[in-house]
Amino acid sequence: MKFAVVVFPGSNCDHDVYYVLKKVLNQGTIFVWHQSTDLCGADAVILPGGFSYGDYLRSGAVARFSPIMKAVEAFARKGGLVLGICNGLQILLESGLLPGAMLRNRSLKFVCREVGLRVENAETPFTRCLRVGDRLRIPVAHADGNYTADEETLRRLEGEGQIVLRYCDEEGRTVPESNPNGSARNIAGICNAQRNVLGMMPHPERCSEVVLGNDSGRAIFSSMIESLAQAAH
Amino acid sequence: MPMPDNLEAQGLTEEEYGRIVRILERDPTPTELGMFSGMWSEHCSYKSSRVHLEKLPTQGDRVLQGPGENAGAIDIGDGLAVVFKMESHNHPSFIEPYQGAATGVGGILRDIFTMGARPIAVMDSLRFGRPEAPRMSHLVGGVVAGIGGYGNCIGIPTVGGEVAFHSCYDGNILVNAFALGVVSKDRIFRARASGVDNPVIYVGSSTGRDGIHGATMASAAFGSGGEERRPTVQVGDPFTEKLLLEACLELMRTDYVVAIQDMGAAGLTSSSAEMAARGGVGLEIDIGKVPRREEGMTPYEVMLSESQERMLLVVREGCEEPVFEIFHKWDLQVELLGRVTGDGFLTVLDGEQTVARIPARALTDEAPRYQRPTAAPDADHPGARAVSLSDISEPADLGRVLERLVTSPNLCSRRWVVEQYDYSVRTNTVLPPGGDAALLRLKGTHRGLAMSVDCNARWCFLDPKLGAAHAVAEAARNLSCVGAEPVGLTDCLNFGNPEHPKTMWQFEKAIEGMAEACRALNIPVVSGNVSFYNETAGQDIHPTPMVAMVGVMENVERHAVSHFTSDGDIVLLVGETREELGGSEYLATEHQREQGSPPGLDLERERTVQEIVREGVRRGQVRSAHDLSDGGLGVALAECCITGPSLHGADLDLQDDLRADVALFSESASRVLISGSAEAIGHLESDCASRGIPCRRLGKIGGGRLRIRHAGSLRIDLDVAKLRNAWSGAFAALVGETVGAGEGT
Numbered sequence: 001m002k003f004a005v006v007v008f009p010g011s012n013c014d015h016d017v018y019y020v021l022k023k024v025l026n027q028g029t030i031f032v033w034h035q036s037t038d039l040c041g042a043d044a045v046i047l048p049g050g051f052s053y054g055d056y057l058r059s060g061a062v063a064r065f066s067p068i069m070k071a072v073e074a075f076a077r078k079g080g081l082v083l084g085i086c087n088g089l090q091i092l093l094e095s096g097l098l099p100g101a102m103l104r105n106r107s108l109k110f111v112c113r114e115v116g117l118r119v120e121n122a123e124t125p126f127t128r129c130l131r132v133g134d135r136l137r138i139p140v141a142h143a144d145g146n147y148t149a150d151e152e153t154l155r156r157l158e159g160e161g162q163i164v165l166r167y168c169d170e171e172g173r174t175v176p177e178s179n180p181n182g183s184a185r186n187i188a189g190i191c192n193a194q195r196n197v198l199g200m201m202p203h204p205e206r207c208s209e210v211v212l213g214n215d216s217g218r219a220i221f222s223s224m225i226e227s228l229a230q231a232a233h
Numbered sequence: 234m235p236m237p238d239n240l241e242a243q244g245l246t247e248e249e250y251g252r253i254v255r256i257l258e259r260d261p262t263p264t265e266l267g268m269f270s271g272m273w274s275e276h277c278s279y280k281s282s283r284v285h286l287e288k289l290p291t292q293g294d295r296v297l298q299g300p301g302e303n304a305g306a307i308d309i310g311d312g313l314a315v316v317f318k319m320e321s322h323n324h325p326s327f328i329e330p331y332q333g334a335a336t337g338v339g340g341i342l343r344d345i346f347t348m349g350a351r352p353i354a355v356m357d358s359l360r361f362g363r364p365e366a367p368r369m370s371h372l373v374g375g376v377v378a379g380i381g382g383y384g385n386c387i388g389i390p391t392v393g394g395e396v397a398f399h400s401c402y403d404g405n406i407l408v409n410a411f412a413l414g415v416v417s418k419d420r421i422f423r424a425r426a427s428g429v430d431n432p433v434i435y436v437g438s439s440t441g442r443d444g445i446h447g448a449t450m451a452s453a454a455f456g457s458g459g460e461e462r463r464p465t466v467q468v469g470d471p472f473t474e475k476l477l478l479e480a481c482l483e484l485m486r487t488d489y490v491v492a493i494q495d496m497g498a499a500g501l502t503s504s505s506a507e508m509a510a511r512g513g514v515g516l517e518i519d520i521g522k523v524p525r526r527e528e529g530m531t532p533y534e535v536m537l538s539e540s541q542e543r544m545l546l547v548v549r550e551g552c553e554e555p556v557f558e559i560f561h562k563w564d565l566q567v568e569l570l571g572r573v574t575g576d577g578f579l580t581v582l583d584g585e586q587t588v589a590r591i592p593a594r595a596l597t598d599e600a601p602r603y604q605r606p607t608a609a610p611d612a613d614h615p616g617a618r619a620v621s622l623s624d625i626s627e628p629a630d631l632g633r634v635l636e637r638l639v640t641s642p643n644l645c646s647r648r649w650v651v652e653q654y655d656y657s658v659r660t661n662t663v664l665p666p667g668g669d670a671a672l673l674r675l676k677g678t679h680r681g682l683a684m685s686v687d688c689n690a691r692w693c694f695l696d697p698k699l700g701a702a703h704a705v706a707e708a709a710r711n712l713s714c715v716g717a718e719p720v721g722l723t724d725c726l727n728f729g730n731p732e733h734p735k736t737m738w739q740f741e742k743a744i745e746g747m748a749e750a751c752r753a754l755n756i757p758v759v760s761g762n763v764s765f766y767n768e769t770a771g772q773d774i775h776p777t778p779m780v781a782m783v784g785v786m787e788n789v790e791r792h793a794v795s796h797f798t799s800d801g802d803i804v805l806l807v808g809e810t811r812e813e814l815g816g817s818e819y820l821a822t823e824h825q826r827e828q829g830s831p832p833g834l835d836l837e838r839e840r841t842v843q844e845i846v847r848e849g850v851r852r853g854q855v856r857s858a859h860d861l862s863d864g865g866l867g868v869a870l871a872e873c874c875i876t877g878p879s880l881h882g883a884d885l886d887l888q889d890d891l892r893a894d895v896a897l898f899s900e901s902a903s904r905v906l907i908s909g910s911a912e913a914i915g916h917l918e919s920d921c922a923s924r925g926i927p928c929r930r931l932g933k934i935g936g937g938r939l940r941i942r943h944a945g946s947l948r949i950d951l952d953v954a955k956l957r958n959a960w961s962g963a964f965a966a967l968v969g970e971t972v973g974a975g976e977g978t
Contacts, residue, residue: 009472009475009476009563009564010386010472010475010476012386012387012388012475012658013388013658015659016658016659016660019660019676020660023676049658050388051385051386051387051388051471051472051475053472054386054470054471054472054473054475055386055472056472109378109652109653110378110381110382110385110652110653110654110655111652111653112385112651112652112653112654112655112656112657113652139657141385141655141657141658143385203657205660206657206658206660209660211663211674211789211790212660212662212663212674213663213664
């Protein structure tokens with residue numbers, strides 16, 4: 001398998017996700033510079049977290065115009081797996097690969113914390129190793145994670161099973177108290193209608209190793225690897 | 234000789250002006266005068282501190298680079314080195330908290346990657362005035378947001394630090410930033426120019442009028458209207474710094490770079506003068522080529538601008554093209570400014586015209602050094618007024634006292650602060666902030682790196698020598714508690730006005746105390762920073778010599794946490810509690826007294842206690858180890874119960890013959906609270922016995938209450954869930970916020 005980690009100026013979780021894929025999960029992994037126009041034959045693409053272009057103007061707003069994004073869009077349209085994490089999700093929203101937009105966190109402050117997540121859809125290539133109702137603990141670290149969309153879009157996301165992950169408390173309840181940023185319907189991660197593009201605010205690459213005290217994020221990457229392996233057969 | 238009338242504004246004395254004239258054998262040009270002013274400022278020249286700093290031990294088997302470079306470096310094995318340093322950004326942060334703190338982080342990070350090391354951790358040590366003092370909640374909010382804003386964006390985790398409040402900082406807060414990076418030990422870059430005709434290159438942001446004479450500002454006391462100095466505060470751009478970081482590290486994988494230094498205080502002047510002086514060469518630069526962001530800047534302004542995110546490099550002749558290519562890839566501005574010369578002069582041209590020509594060493598090594606007068610404190614200094622128990626009434630409800638301490642500004646949860654910092658990016662953070670020390674794994678090895686920053690300024694005020702020795706001892710104890718062996722330290726020495734003999738006495742004594750503790754514990758000082766003139770309207774701050782220490786462990790998985798983890802475990806107190814209430818948090822919070830001598834410190838015992846704890850952790854027998862410090866045994870026990878991911882109660886009996894409030898809140902040194910299985914505790918007890926260290930089993934972990942007996946009666950009986958809620962919400966209340974939905978879990 002070959003994963004491509006796209007590097008924008010200001011990406012800062014690129015090394016982290018590369019490390020998990022390459023060193024922890026032993027997958028072929030390459031960095032692709034944002035000026036590049038092709039994905040070098042990758043089987044899956046990761047848009048990593050960070051502050052592409054310093055989050056200046058609006059998070060993700062400049063990065064979506066990087067040359068590589070044309071290739072990512074074409075790849076996604078053909079059904080290729082694309083995972084956007086944190087700033088990656090913001091870029092996916094800006095480029096229209098996923099619906100909705102991000103507002104500043106309701107607290108108006110950056111928040112770094114391990115949060116509870118409930119799996120809402122296990123029939124995606126990113127969650128197939130999980131079950132609906134599973135509870136994960138994954139860190140968030142962002143200032144703009146307050147997901148919003150118009151009512152109709154939210155209803156559609158809900159109806160089509162495109163809400164993949166929601167913030168929840170210790171008992172798995174998706175209550176306001178468990179929402180770290182004020183996002184609509186406690187949304188932490190959404191996918192497109194075809195299920196091949198997932199964007200999530202929490203960082204699974206930060207909790208994929210036992211030495212870091214938590215490896216519950218690994219299931220996201222393992223699911224992708226399984227999906228790709230199955231597709232290859 | 235004609236004396237310029239703006240000498241005072243330049244922060245120079247008449248005597249210093251005379252020295253300049255003697256060096257140049259003529260009157261300086263305005264640009265030259267400004268360059269001397271910046272370089273001979275206290276901030277850049279260490280003119281008042283140098284004679285004392287020489288007393289600190291800087292040698293050791295692991296030391297690869299001691300003081301004198303951009304940062305210090307320590308060999309940590311496996312062919313790797315850690316590079317680290319701490320610096321103050323106090324004055325700018327008081328004027329403009331967000332940008333002041335943000336650029337403090339930016340500046341210290343450049344010191345690290347300038348050496349070729351990839352920064353992997355930041356810590357911050359903050360001191361604020363009383364929360365109710367004017368502007369204070371604005372300052373707290375701004376500083377924390379500024380540190381986060383910069384560190385989060387550039388993607389270096391803020392893994393630890395400390396925050397404390399005291400009225401002595403009402404008009405002069407402290408913002409000290411520490412950064413650490415990792416590099417192959419044979420790839421450390423230095424700022425030593427060499428090779429006549431080698432090109433001198435400028436890279437990074439363009440130069441503006443921001444921060445002009447920031448170094449001089451940091452070398453003067455504030456009047457009451459510090460806001461007027463706002464133009465001397467720099468503005469940070471973490472995105473450009475991120476590009477600069479990646480570009481420099483990419484460039485350093487080649488062999489093009491001869492020397493490199495960031496433009497920090499005194500900007501282009503200091504970077505060019507210091508690189509030339511260290512290498513014993515000269516530099517000739519044309520500032521007409523410096524990228525500008527403003528029209529009409531004078532040579533003086535260009536040479537002294539402290540615009541951020543700029544670096545100066547000397548590269549090998551003929552390598553200009555590939556060097557430019559790397560910087561262009563990262564969208565950075567890069568310009569060839571000039572060449573290395575053999576004449577030892579820093580020559581500054583503006584096009585055809587020479588605007589400055591100064592022997593480089595005159596700006597650096599030949600800066601004045603002062604042995605300023607010192608004066609011991611008066612006989613009625615609070616440090617000389619011993620604490621007598623007969624003057625201190627014992628409170629009847631000690632549970633109430635403990636609650637008050639745990640929710641007090643200095644001891645309540647720092648979660649409000651640390652959650653604004655990205656502490657987990659780069660995926661090395663093994664322990665989240667909040668424990669005794671930060672712990673990082675080192676990718677590609679089994680090793681762990683621990684770090685801690687400490688200083689009890691109240692103790693340093695009461696007895697600067699003993700207080701500073703305690704700062705070293707406590708930082709080392711914190712590292713030992715997670716299981717790491719201390720290998721080196723950096724300091725940031727924050728003091729008042731050095732022209733006050735009492736301040737210089739405090740400084741001299743603090744250095745003596747630090748030096749003594751460093752020698753006894755065998756920990757070299759590899760870098761550091763001095764911040765004088767922390768004075769507003771005639772009032773000096775308490776002496777605050779911050780110590781940031783780094784430790785190493787062979788196997789990062791063999792570490793201890795600072796909170797209880799398992800019901801049924803035995804709680805052991807290693808070390809001895811004595812009647813030492815002097816300078817304690819208890820005395821200050823409960824009895825409004827700040828007096829007496831800080832606790833005694835037997836460095837030999839300290840060393841033994843730390844060895845016993847480290848060995849216990851290394852054997853894997855210690856489940857938790859927590860250093861006893863502010864608030865003593867009572868507060869440490871409460872923290873063990875409430876600071877972990879799961880709550881634990883405990884049933885304990887102190888079994889000593891001290892007065893109950895002394896037993897609970899005395900801050901005697903060299904004590905550690907351990908928990909583990911009965912077998913593990915037995916092993917530790919025999920270690921203590923064989924090495925002459927007192928220890929005592931206090932009881933067992935379990936239940937939902939913290940119950941502490943003393944002399945046959947139950948003195949504390951608190952619900953740990955309630956205590957945790959009070960502790961965790963207290964900080965937000967201090968800065969005038971209530972905890973909203975979603976911020977409570």
